[in-house]
Amino acid sequence: MLAAAEHMLATQAQEFWGGRWALAARTRGEPTLRDVDAAFDRGEIIRAWTMRGTIHALPASDLAWVLSVTGERQFRKAAAVHRAEAIDADELARAERLARAALRGGDGLARKEMFAVWEAGGVSTRAQRGYHLLFALSVRGILCQGGVVPREAGPTREQFWVLAEEWAPDQAAPADALAEFFVRYIRSHGPAGARDFAWWSGLPLGLARKAAEAASGRIDIVDDEPEPQYVVAGPAPRRSASAHEVHALPPFEEYYLSYVDRTVPCAPGFLAAIGPSMNGIVRPILVARGEAVGVWTHSVAVGRHADDPIPELFSPDAATDAEIAAALDRYKAFITA
Numbered sequence: 597m598l599a600a601a602e603h604m605l606a607t608q609a610q611e612f613w614g615g616r617w618a619l620a621a622r623t624r625g626e627p628t629l630r631d632v633d634a635a636f637d638r639g640e641i642i643r644a645w646t647m648r649g650t651i652h653a654l655p656a657s658d659l660a661w662v663l664s665v666t667g668e669r670q671f672r673k674a675a676a677v678h679r680a681e682a683i684d685a686d687e688l689a690r691a692e693r694l695a696r697a698a699l700r701g702g703d704g705l706a707r708k709e710m711f712a713v714w715e716a717g718g719v720s721t722r723a724q725r726g727y728h729l730l731f732a733l734s735v736r737g738i739l740c741q742g743g744v745v746p747r748e749a750g751p752t753r754e755q756f757w758v759l760a761e762e763w764a765p766d767q768a769a770p771a772d773a774l775a776e777f778f779v780r781y782i783r784s785h786g787p788a789g790a791r792d793f794a795w796w797s798g799l800p801l802g803l804a805r806k807a808a809e810a811a812s813g814r815i816d817i818v819d820d821e822p823e824p825q826y827v828v829a830g831p832a833p834r835r836s837a838s839a840h841e842v843h844a845l846p847p848f849e850e851y852y853l854s855y856v857d858r859t860v861p862c863a864p865g866f867l868a869a870i871g872p873s874m875n876g877i878v879r880p881i882l883v884a885r886g887e888a889v890g891v892w893t894h895s896v897a898v899g900r901h902a903d904d905p906i907p908e909l910f911s912p913d914a915a916t917d918a919e920i921a922a923a924l925d926r927y928k929a930f931i932t933a
Contacts, residue, residue, distance in 0.1 A: 597623060597635040598655060605780040606652035606662065607850060609643055613751055613896045613931070614846030614880070615653045620930050621845060624836075628933035629751055633744045636755065639763055643741040643755060645670060645734050648798035651741075656764035660737060661773045666798060667735040674731065681725045683732060691719050691729045692738055696759065699739075704756025704763075706745050730757070740764065750898035751931060774803070775810035779828060782811075785854050786827040787818050792855045795874070842884045842919040844892055844905065844927045852888060853878050862888035866910045882907060882920065889914035892924065894931075902932050 600622040601607065609615020613629075619641075620627040635641045639656055646652040646659075647666040654662065678684070694717040698705060705713065707730075711721040714729065721729065733739045741755035742763045770776035781793050794804035808815070808826065819825040845851060852861055852870060861883070862870060869891055871878035882890035890909035895901065905924045909915070 597627065597632055598640045599623075601635070601641045601653060601655045602658075604654075604784045604850065605658060605777075606646045606654045608650060608848040608853065609653040610651040611847050612643070612753055612755070614848060615643070615651075617846045617927060617930060618849065619653060621843060621927075626926070626929055628930055630933060633752065637743040639742060642760075642764060644760075645731055647796070649673065649731075656740075657766055657768045659740060659760060659764055660767040661770055662777065663735060663737045665773050665777055667737060669798065670735045671732065674728065674735075677728055678732065681728050683725070683728060687719065688729070688732055690717065692733055694719060695733060695739060695757075699757070699759045700762070704742050704758040706754060706756060710757045748898070750901050751896045753896070772810055774807045775814070778804070778807035778811040779814050782815055782826045783828045785850065786815075787825040788855060789823050789825050791823065795856050796854045840923065840926075842882065842915050842923045844907075844920075844923040845881050845883055847880050848878045849881055851883065852881055861886070863910075869908075869910065882909065882915070882923065884915040884919065887914075890920075894927070896931065902928075904928065 597619055600619045604619070604622070607615055607618045609618070616629060616632040620632055641653055642656045642659060643651050643653050644659055646654060646662050647670065649670055691714055694713055695710065698710070698713040710730070711726045714721050714726065719729070730739065737760055739757055740760045740763060742758035743756050744752045745754040745756060746752060777797065778793055781796060782788060785792070785796070790804040790808045791801060793799070793807065794801045797804065799807070808824070814829055815826040816829045817824045818827050852858060858867060866888065869879070870881055870888060879891045880893070881888045882892055889911065890907055892905050892907045894905040895903065905927060907920050907924060909920070
């Protein structure tokens, strides 16, 4: 599981079940939810607001250097919200002191428990204020989400909040964080260009182009029109003969949302059925031979997570019933094991 997370670097995971399935779907064999949760419990993978103000799953060892590129920008973009919520430097410092005292040396606290600590210490978590405190301390690299919170009779929906320095003490330190960011994006998402990287990372286009330039010795150009498209230098990866042709992929799937032009993986007429805006809801998708051919639905509520996922194909001949069934069965085995 860690290998998939390392390959992707940051996998969108504000839907916790979806982020875990995104990693499992990229793993050979028949991985289960328990396999993914065990990687979180071991501290190999964490969740954090890595970019665009969105929660991603990533290798714990990559957290600090990624936030060194994106964290301050995310914090500044939240300034208006922080002012509206009266979260100034002094209030954030109080919240940090309380969090450190409560979390130091422990296994973490669930969200409600963390909020109770703040309330007891005089830091209000009313309405969305608690959420914004978690966000602010996370993009500053103080907190992250670690092991999973157990849930009776269904997939867990929550993780424990932990101190990043304790949960993920062994941090990578690339020589050039910006170049590394671009290379890791291209390795898992290429062919792609600087505009795609700018969207995905939340960085300005000028900085994205600077990243591409800094990474020039590690990437190759495969297409110049209308702008350079890159892949990682070296031999192209080999496709396994046993690789699936049809995949049931999660909501907010990287294969779909990580590019400026989403008509590459999906015909224009079907974009509205998946997620028509650059931000907003992106539904789970069915992908056949590289092309998004449908969507699917499934509930992870207690008592319903064992129900059969329901497919909705854009075109009835996009994939066979057997292919769709196999893709959805792989997901169902993952979520129910």
